[in-house]
Amino acid sequence: MIQASGHAIAGARRRTVRTVLAAGGCRASLNDIAQRLGNLGYLVVLSDSACQALELVSARGFDLVLIDALDPESGAIHMLNEIRGSHDTADLPVIMLSGEDGAVEAFAAGADDWLLKPAPFEVLAARIERTLARAGRIEELKRSNLALDARIAARAIELGETQAELAAARADRIRLLGAVRQLNDELATRRSAA
Template structure:
């Protein structure tokens, strides 16, 4: 994968209490061209979200004191971050990890062990969907602004029509 220009590099927040796992993911994802921000737990992750713009969050399902689903819910509850894609990493040994992750609002669940290439493909898919959603939201905002402008123009034309009708009646009388 070609490394994007620094300003265009997607910013990925990786959250894991396991330092070696965190370092490995950060190094490999960084080599794929992502700007990596790391956090060792859910609370630190929320702090990072407030510090700088994040394009995607990858977090462990099992963490303390705030686990992956709790982190996902906290992200979804904050309007500024509600649309940031969240992917949770779970062990196959955990009962119903996907159910808990999706119920909390995660977009994807990656079960360990996973192929790194598949992880990167899933990240790209989530980032592409987020870009499409952002473009759609921008188009909707632009349409709302145009509709509001047209409503104002229509109101002004209506006022002018009433004024002209009143003037016509005054002249006729």
């Protein structure tokens, strides 16, 4: 079952509504998280299973995935591995909630952050904000790198064109010098014959 929850952001400072996919097996826990995140201005989509969540991740652009893992059989690590294994979602921010034994496995699978359950909501909200801010900086860096790559490619093309023009100018100069030498030789020959 999928459920969406979200509220418009109040206040003088408006921002784009950010979307969070919350996946896990405990509907009550997910509903509570969705309600509270909705009150903070997030649009939250809920998913009961890893399979359904992966379909949602591949079909929509989420800003963050929150995986509420209750037990090893929940498919949370599989889900995280699938997210990290896809080129399209490899950099998608993922926060994992699990028991004490889940931290190392979550980080090894590529979680951006991990919280011990039950995590105080204020801590979860702060970690979500921090993770999204870091993801935003990474996206900005990627855009800057793409723009820089485009500028480098354009400069390389310009350099290649300039080098071709220079080579053509050098060839013209050599031809002209050869023609001048030939004319000088002809003049010298005519003068010596006269």
